[in-house]
Amino acid sequence: MEPVYRLTISCPDAVGIVAKVSQFLAQYNGTITEANHHADLNSGWFFMRNEIKADSIPFDLNTFCDAFNPIAQSLNMKWQITDSRIKPKVILMVSKQNHCLADLLNRWHNGELDCEICAVISNHNDLEEQVNWYGLHFHHVPVDPKNKQPHFDEVSKLIDQYQAQTIVLARYMQILPETVCKKYEGQIINIHHSFLPSFVGAKPYHQAYERGVKLIGATCHYVTEQLDAGPIIDQDVARISHRDTVEEMVRLGKDVERSVLARGLRWHLQDRVIVHGNKTIVFS
Amino acid sequence: MEPVYRLTISCPDAVGIVAKVSQFLAQYNGTITEANHHADLNSGWFFMRNEIKADSIPFDLNTFCDAFNPIAQSLNMKWQITDSRIKPKVILMVSKQNHCLADLLNRWHNGELDCEICAVISNHNDLEEQVNWYGLHFHHVPVDPKNKQPHFDEVSKLIDQYQAQTIVLARYMQILPETVCKKYEGQIINIHHSFLPSFVGAKPYHQAYERGVKLIGATCHYVTEQLDAGPIIDQDVARISHRDTVEEMVRLGKDVERSVLARGLRWHLQDRVIVHGNKTIVFS
Amino acid sequence: MEPVYRLTISCPDAVGIVAKVSQFLAQYNGTITEANHHADLNSGWFFMRNEIKADSIPFDLNTFCDAFNPIAQSLNMKWQITDSRIKPKVILMVSKQNHCLADLLNRWHNGELDCEICAVISNHNDLEEQVNWYGLHFHHVPVDPKNKQPHFDEVSKLIDQYQAQTIVLARYMQILPETVCKKYEGQIINIHHSFLPSFVGAKPYHQAYERGVKLIGATCHYVTEQLDAGPIIDQDVARISHRDTVEEMVRLGKDVERSVLARGLRWHLQDRVIVHGNKTIVFS
Amino acid sequence: MEPVYRLTISCPDAVGIVAKVSQFLAQYNGTITEANHHADLNSGWFFMRNEIKADSIPFDLNTFCDAFNPIAQSLNMKWQITDSRIKPKVILMVSKQNHCLADLLNRWHNGELDCEICAVISNHNDLEEQVNWYGLHFHHVPVDPKNKQPHFDEVSKLIDQYQAQTIVLARYMQILPETVCKKYEGQIINIHHSFLPSFVGAKPYHQAYERGVKLIGATCHYVTEQLDAGPIIDQDVARISHRDTVEEMVRLGKDVERSVLARGLRWHLQDRVIVHGNKTIVFS
Incomplete structure (x- = not known):
């Protein structure tokens, strides 16, 4: 290139x-x-x-x-x-599930994502080894459910330390506090495991199962102070049927999450996404 | 066959x-x-x-x-x-837009929908000629916005008179009263022009435009007393972009509405849909 | 607009x-x-x-x-x-099947296709009534299987007479002779009922059935002297399974044919398609 | 489970x-x-x-x-x-590209593929480290372009040694000789990077680029003695446009290859695929 x-x-x-x-x-x-x-x-x-x-x-x-x-x-x-020669600095944030992380790391390793991954931050240490295999820093920053603020302070400190321009919530599973959302406005990309605005919040596949939808989806969006309501970058869906249990929906949904997040992040890194109000122009 | x-x-x-x-x-x-x-x-x-x-x-x-x-x-x-030799009796209900109606009539005419269409009922008479061309009865039953009950009484009377087993709301645009929903439970099929449960109610394409989604959808479902909340038979989506105005979304959505409704109705007519609670088993 | x-x-x-x-x-x-x-x-x-x-x-x-x-x-x-105020003149050519024709006429009638439909030409008269309902000319130009030239001469004469700029083969089922293809180069749009370059020529659904593919498709392309080998405007597919007979494939394929042809024609009429060599640039 | x-x-x-x-x-x-x-x-x-x-x-x-x-x-x-408690033994065969391999290993690691992966065989050693990270055997069996038979003999020996029931060609890039195809009939699964039967053989994305198709695809099929002509298990496509170079098609195609191969292999491992003649029944 x-x-x-x-x-x-x-x-x-x-x-x-x-x-x-x-x-x-x-x-x-x-x-x-x-x-x-x-x-x-x-x-x-x-x-x-x-x-x-x-x-x-x-x-x-x-x-x-x-x-x-x-x-x-x-x-x-x-x-x-x-x-294009100055690669944007990116921090990935994850929890325990690795399907999005493994996909992003593989794409990055193969040259599909033009960025410098500074570090991976997680509230668990399950994925440390996998991250280390790629020669990347892994920061285990635990969350105390009774007092989450120290976790977010540490995360914020790390982002600043690494001078990361983009933060990717690759199934990070924690809700960022308003102050963090505001501080990094337009810089935090989340993958939500539903076709927004349906099934905001926790356990969207369970919600989808209860409603009896025939397609499940995933949404890649910028994080704003309002939960799952930020500007949408990309979305996609997969067909399900009455045979699919919640567990099957989770499995099938992973593929959608993976590809939607990778696509959205790639566009973001290439300056193809312009935010205007609560919408995006995507020159893909 | x-x-x-x-x-x-x-x-x-x-x-x-x-x-x-x-x-x-x-x-x-x-x-x-x-x-x-x-x-x-x-x-x-x-x-x-x-x-x-x-x-x-x-x-x-x-x-x-x-x-x-x-x-x-x-x-x-x-x-x-x-x-299969005894064709189910069907009544189609429409308003002014003909994209779903024209599609259903053409499919029926070509033998794709195995039913007897008894009549088409509409609150307007715009589509009368088109219906007559197929040799079908057309009933213009106007709606008085200040007192809609006489309209629904007349509709109900016609359904009973024709002994229709299935009523298809092919973009009928009126909200049926609870009594009608209850009387014909499991018999009324609606096409809603959004990917439910997103964008319930009026003007879903406008809602979708405001939210900035990247896919629009349509949902074919059984009508229950709760608006747009009945058991879903089928859904589908189409990709849109920042270039698409509400008008373009309406145009692109028509194709999705058409095919989802035709598919759902076909399955229903062939007894492929079993309602269980608020969900469907679809043996397609 | x-x-x-x-x-x-x-x-x-x-x-x-x-x-x-x-x-x-x-x-x-x-x-x-x-x-x-x-x-x-x-x-x-x-x-x-x-x-x-x-x-x-x-x-x-x-x-x-x-x-x-x-x-x-x-x-x-x-x-x-x-x-955009000077509407391009279009001639539709069909055989006996009306799924593409009915769809195009309905879209045209609803203002989705910005053109003047001068006439419909067919080698059969099955679809005459339907065309007449829209107030359009219908020309029945029979084909003598032993000597097809008079048919093509008459077709060519009609195109010239109407000064049509675009000719749409909406499941016309005859192979146009080289001279006609050449005379109207870049003006004739065909819908082929396969995902080209697979299954060129006759009975593509039968070919697809024999090969055991899991998706069927349709291709909208400009007609050139080489059969089914002209520049492709658009393509799409539908999923099938082992349960689908050739008849089911034909039925499911109709929906793909319809939408691919309508989309390709719309883009062509809005000057969104530029032919370059044997490919198209489509500014959709 | x-x-x-x-x-x-x-x-x-x-x-x-x-x-x-x-x-x-x-x-x-x-x-x-x-x-x-x-x-x-x-x-x-x-x-x-x-x-x-x-x-x-x-x-x-x-x-x-x-x-x-x-x-x-x-x-x-x-x-x-x-x-289901006796896990089928599987050998993966690869060349230099790792997108399918990395995806299969991640899915296997996460419990999505219910099998025992005995070993990975490759004609190159580029992917050895990645395989080792999963604690799996890696066999580098080089190919001498002038005399490929020793390579195939060694491959066959390894398959027998491990008593593998299923062999997955996850972008292995070599054409297996007839004897090998025959010996393991119904046991070898290949991912071909085109929508078969289009673009059989080498460099299908280049072929697709030349033809100017608007969708690219991938096909998961059983290997038979005739190149790329065995029973198809699954296929899928992705939309491309005139903007996409061969390199972009290769990149976009990887996602399709990955998901089609993973899906096909999963169905095979769960005995959901029955071969009949040159077709498959897939009870998915």
Whole structure:
């Protein structure tokens, strides 16, 4: 993969945005390898993502920012540019179940997830060995059910220490306190084992079993202060039948959780997801 | 299609049920063309459906019933047998939108839905011509928003008059009163334009748009007194993206509604659906 | 739907294409409501589609063409612009089966297919009444199995007479001669009832049954001189099992055929499909 | 999971088979926890699978066989019974890619695949460490491209030594010689990275890219002497678009390969797959 810059833009819609941005890139001979636009006619906002061959542009990111800033300001842009060679730092958080963790580690190991995994944090130590096999740090931070705050303080400290940009709740099973949700807004990705907004909260497969649904699902979303209500990145479902017990639903659901989380995380790491209000634009 | 008898059984699970039933069929030389069993280990109930070549059995349904009754009683069975040559009577109820209606009529016309459509009832007359083209009765029964009861009384009268066994709400858009739901329990099939239990009630596509889901769905279920909470027969979904407005979601959802309703109704008409509590066993 | 212009472009990739095109649109105050780009790094080609609010541009299509031509020529573009208010003329061709026809007519009737259906042509007259109900012309052009040429001559004459731009083979079941395929290259859309390239030619469901596949499919593609080998617009599949006979596969396959054809045709009518070599770029 | 016996039967269809089998089970008080039947009306064959609570039957497998044999012989049955407590022995064969291997090992480790993995055989040693982490034997058996026979001899020797009943080609990338295919007929499961019968042989994703298909697939099948032509156990697909290069197709395809192979193998290990001619009956 040739190195690319990823330029992501949100701004109020107006005539000439694409012209100005592409003009800017063309004037420095920037080769666009992928471009996506979206005009949300309801809210009057415009979203844009460009991948530009890093070698085709004659300056580094800082100079780019300085040069681009006047355009960005004139159009009231929220924007960022990243370099695919600088891998985002990621922390994975898990509990005892390893299906999502094993999947993410295998994909990362095979080069499917372009990031640096700084560490895995867990409230149990069941998965320590598996993490160590990949040469990664494992932090066992137990939870005292009577006083969970020390756990969250320690987690927060570790995130800051590692300077992690993205935190993945890969079946972490604890509800993060509001302060943590707020501090890392837009940075925490969770996989919820239901097709949200159905079956919020605990034991969604049990809820699904009780309701007698014919499809089960999983939802990858950004964590916000309201439980399981943050912006959805991706969802998928699997067919079940009357023959499936809760245990079978759990087993079948794992496959959906795995693939939805991996897909959502990959898009996030490639700056393909833009949050707007409580929704996402996903330039997949 | 050769004529078949369809024998459907629910009873408390016990050793020897299949043996007794299949023994009974074998002793009269009955050729089983399809058989399905399900033992629900949680509730301790057993469900069974057999298709038997009508010609292979030496007696008619009444004699069959007399002969089978002792077995049924000894095992506390809820059971029924139907003859595929006697087509169930169906009434379709619609409002103004015709996507489900047109699909059902075309399938029925092509022999995919094995039933007699007695009539179509609507609170509007927009679809009258289309119904008439198929040579079917159309009843325009307007709804007075200030007093809906006369409408429901007339509907109920028509159902009884036609002796309809199945009533299909093919985007009928009115909420049936409790009395009607109760009177025709297990006989009314609705298509709800969401992936239940998400987005119960009015304007589910608008609700889905607001929540920012990445899949939209439809649910075919039996109508009970509690709105959109009856036993689910089938569900399906379609993928959407940030580009899709509510209008696009409505358009894409129509395809899901159509196919889910047609599938659910077909199974119901072939006695493939057994209701147990608030769930269904579907021997598809 | 507000009227839009649809500008579609294919050209050798180069730096600055987007800049020039969007600059051109911006200078005339053109509001872009949807934009899609694709750079095929393998072949070195670039593809682009813009939807522009018709009212936002101060001139008509002819003036637009004159003004845009210098840019187009300088970049060696193959390009076209269409006005959503001028509905493309379409001829549907069918045989005896009506599942695709009924679906297309219903969608057209409900405003989902933005075109003018000039006529339906068939080698049988089974579907005449249904077509007439929609107030459309029906041409029964029989095929003499020993000498099919007169049939194809008449079909070709009708297409020219109606000045149809798009011909849809909605389960037409005849193999068009090379001359016809060539004459209307890129204009004829076929639905083949298999997941191409599997099961080319006659009786694909029988072939699928023999091979014991677990999914059946349908393929919507442009017709070329080589049977079932033209550029694919869309495909989809449905799950089957050992229980499904050929008859069941035919029934289940109809749903896939219907939706794949409707989707492909819709994209084609909105200029979302660009043919490049034997492949398609689909800006869906 | 309570221990069960799995009784699997194929025989010419006749009246009374189910009666005789279920009568037999009932007379020894056997509790059936799952039952599936299939009558193939085309070929006149009947297939049956019963799961029976092991504790509910008063004798062991040998006594069961002796007692059941007269019925089996009178109905010309091909049949077998297995005990879920005796785990089938499996050998995995791989090359360099680990996506299927890592997935199978993780599932096995988590108890999703009820078998004993005796060993992993590979023509490369890239995956040795990963296999060792699970405490499993790894055999590196290199292939000499000029003389492959010694490799296959060694593989065959290892299979026999371990008394493996099932051999899984989890992206093994070598074509087994006819003698090996024949010797282990019905025992070798392969994952082919295309939707068979499309794209048989080498580099199916490249073939798919060339043809411009809109879905890619994977097929899990029994290996026979004819390349990629054996009985299909399961298939699935994933949607792609014009944006996807061969590399992207390879990446997306891995997910399909993984899940199709895991599903097919699980069904095989639970005696849910019956081969009949070149097709499978899958009681999933």
